[in-house]
Amino acid sequence: MKQISFLDEIIVDNFAGGGGASTGIELAIGHSVEIAINHDPAAIAMHKANHPTTEHYLESVWEVDPIKAVRGRKVALCWFSPDCKHFSRAKGKTPVHNNIRGLAWVAIKWAAKVRPRVIMLENVKEFKTWGPLLKNEKGEYYPNPKKKGVTFKRFVKSLRKLGYDVEWRELKACDYGAPTIRERFFLVARCDGQPIVWPKATHGDPNSEEVKSGILKPWKTAGEIIDWSIPCPSIFNRKKELSENTMKRIARGLQKFVINNPEPYIVRIGQTGFGGDRFQYELNKPLTTITTKAEHLLITPFLTSYHSETREGEVRALSLNSPIHTLDTSNRFGLVTAYVSKQSQNSVPATTVDRSSFVKSFLIKYYGADIGQDINSPLHTITTKDRFGLITIKGQDYKIVDIGMRMLQPHELFKAQGFPENYIIDHDYTGKPYPKSAQVARCGNAVPPPFAEALVRANLPELCGDRDKVKRAV
Template identity: 65%
Template sequence: MKQMNLLEELIVDNFAGGGGASTGIELATGRPVDIAINHDPDAIAMHKANHPYTTHYCESVWDVDPKKVCRGRKVGLAWFSPDCKHFSKAKGGKPVDKNIRGLAWIVLKWAGTVRPRVIILENVEEFKTWGPVRKGKPVKSRAGETFWKWKEQLESLGYCIEHRELVAADYGAPTIRKRFFLIARCDGKPIVFPEKTHAPAGSEEVKEGRKKPWRSAAEIIDWSLPCPSIFDTSAEIKEKYGIRAVRPLAENTIKRIIRGLDKFVLN
């Protein structure tokens, strides 16, 4: 079987922010991302600083012509991390924007024009509930309806699709953040998700030495850096550190602190 040469294909990071996804892709492939797209000048400026060998487009993803920017070269990987705020439960009861929720339709534009060999989409787990919106609220009875239509259209373009919810801690990251990942391929090769390398410290897998224990966030925090107390007022923080901080903290944040103190300190 002929070996794939990633140097002959483009790698595109749509919705590129500061460059986190691009860094992961670079670590995995051993080469920089070729094209990064974001409408926000600040995001593009940060991405340029982190990825100077990438070609940047400070435009809406809808305004970028895939054929024009790819210039006839094949696309090996197209990565998509559309805005997740209007799916996430962390948004609370605020109205959602159906246009922002619809950003994932851009995947079909790329699939239909330049046909990336591999497409990866990352989002919050609630992405699967993508459906119609009425008066700023998702219609609960039709949850997931748009997601399945979107997926069917991608399949109709010749893509095989698999998706899973992955926990970052299971792969060595010091956070238990869970995310939805969808992989689509049109090259006939199997979709392979990575094997878990870590597990909770008390699990049988760790006790038997089959997996490493989850890492703690404490491992990556520089405890020597001065940090404003959660109990200080905004004025006190400004006086002590010369920075502006929002105080008092939001009610939900305080509740999370209380739960943490109860679980990790009191009990």
């Protein structure tokens, strides 16, 4: 029986971007992909910095000839992550471009010309609605609502005609170890007679029986990506005041995640910053002793979102105890921290200026007057104690002495996507600095590496060991 060595097989990452899929594949097989293709110079610059041994094609995927690119080598895997913005629900009623919606067809070109034994395609879950377009009187194109999914079915049929078995599913990144709820559509096709394997989840809801029994690990949380060494400046007395909507979002988040939260997420900080003694309190155990000195403070943080207007009463924010929401190409997450100290006559201010009065005024304006009481309902219970700015933690009263806010930094966002901590994001392969806006854009467009790693380990286990020794009968 003929034996084939997989040593000479290669892997191709189309639409390589900043390297999310390539990184996940490398985590699985132990080396960089052989070929990466992308038309964006900025994306290729980041990819080269992290995958210097990869052969890079800075051009449209349509311009690359698969036969010339592989140079006679067998292709184990072709990965495709075509532009998803013309399928995403976030696209709304904006006109679409047929040349972008049709990018996935390049997978058929590779299948026909070099016959990769495995093809993987990643996109938003609305990719299944891919269908023909209609042209309006302005010459703009829109999806035909009566033919949703027609083109997708043609695409699948084309792969099957070429001898591929085809399956697809929707997976969540948090189930595979990334601290984000990002959900994506994956299509796997293979022509080598082996079964398509969907990776089993490794992480789950902390409250699930699978996690409690030790079968799964708990989801990684937003709190794990935060760099606590970065200062979170006060929202008061800023050079440029925050917008009204931002202030309302902060107030609603404070109400939900701090004031009304029986078990707030708590971190200790030091007087000169977070320092080496920082740690997250275990919420199921008693708090350690909190003194009246300013160097022993607590923060109860949460994340607020900057996207779109809020509807009345809606909290566009999330706790740090859960995976972060889906990241996109703009930085929409701000870390809000309520600095608290023990409520006693002997307590001292947290800063050189006692901002407790600012906190009280802020909460009265945005929490009390704005969302705290509906004038058409009976008056809420009046207590003998002014509750604005006070929270109770494990039966002990604390006062909010300041509120801070900062945007999440690129290295935190990349960590949220599941990238390794040593991933290079601040400069390209020549050493040229990479602006933060470009870093965030690459992060939002990236495939969370745990997705690619899990799919490759499940479907190409023979590449995840010693490729010199692995043989397979055919």
